[in-house]
Amino acid sequence: MNVDLKNLVELQQLDDTIRSLEAEIQSLPRKIAAIESQLTEHIASVEADKKKIADNQKSRRKREGDITVLREKISKHKDQMLEVRTNEQYRALQHEIDFHEAAIQKIEDEILTEMIESESLERQLRSSEKNLREERARADIEIRDARERKQQDEEKLKEARSQRQQVCSLLSEQIYSSYERISAARRGRAVAAVVNGACEACHVRLRPQAYNDVQANEQILNCESCGCILVYVAPPVAQ
Numbered sequence: 337m338n339v340d341l342k343n344l345v346e347l348q349q350l351d352d353t354i355r356s357l358e359a360e361i362q363s364l365p366r367k368i369a370a371i372e373s374q375l376t377e378h379i380a381s382v383e384a385d386k387k388k389i390a391d392n393q394k395s396r397r398k399r400e401g402d403i404t405v406l407r408e409k410i411s412k413h414k415d416q417m418l419e420v421r422t423n424e425q426y427r428a429l430q431h432e433i434d435f436h437e438a439a440i441q442k443i444e445d446e447i448l449t450e451m452i453e454s455e456s457l458e459r460q461l462r463s464s465e466k467n468l469r470e471e472r473a474r475a476d477i478e479i480r481d482a483r484e485r486k487q488q489d490e491e492k493l494k495e496a497r498s499q500r501q502q503v504c505s506l507l508s509e510q511i512y513s514s515y516e517r518i519s520a521a522r523r524g525r526a527v528a529a530v531v532n533g534a535c536e537a538c539h540v541r542l543r544p545q546a547y548n549d550v551q552a553n554e555q556i557l558n559c560e561s562c563g564c565i566l567v568y569v570a571p572p573v574a575q
């Protein structure tokens with residue numbers, strides 16, 4: 337193979353590697369942030385569940401306090417009943433007592449509803465706390481892996497960039513600037529393989545003469561359609 341062509345193929349491979357490493361390095365902090373943000377969201381949801389349980393308990397305690405106050409009133413009325421002189425006064429007190437007892441009954445029903453609600457909230461909390469513990473463990477591993485991956489990528493990138501410099505130093509200014517021009521125009525693709533007689537970049541078939549020339553891989557030829565530098569890749573030999 338032509339030495340320049342061989343170096344151009346290598347340059348393209350290095351540029352592909354560099355591009356994909358750069359993309360991954362950029363994406364990893366976003367990935368970490370997404371994991372952390374989801375975790376924060378789930379922590380907030382567990383905290384909200386805890387608050388619901390605390391509110392429920394607070395409400396029940398308040399209602400129990402209300403019942404105590406009503407029972408004290410009833411007891412006071414019962415004392416007063418011992419001292420009344422008329423039936424009318426007696427009935428009025430009995431009416432008050434009945435009224436308070438009905439109120440107590442109503443509050444007790446509300447407390448019962450809240451107790452049932454509390455049990456379901458506790459069950460929900462236990463389950464979401466368990467999920468959170470699992471998620472936290474998973475997130476820790478994923479974040480650690482992403483950080484390690486980023487570090488490895490940065491090392492590989494450094495290595496690839498230094499290899500790229502070496503390869504570039506072997507190319508003439510003219511060939512290198514031609515590569516860069518095509519690469520810039522075609523979003524990083526300057527070298528294209530010829531597969532089954534067609535340019536892999538634009539899929540246009542080569543004319544027979546051009547195809548013959550390309551198969552030798554002895555000169556730098558550009559695709560007549562897209563301008564890519566062509567390199568012939570022999571089809572795999574059937575076993």
Ligand SMILES: [Zn+2]
Nearest residue numbers: 535538559562
């Ligand atoms: Zn082409």
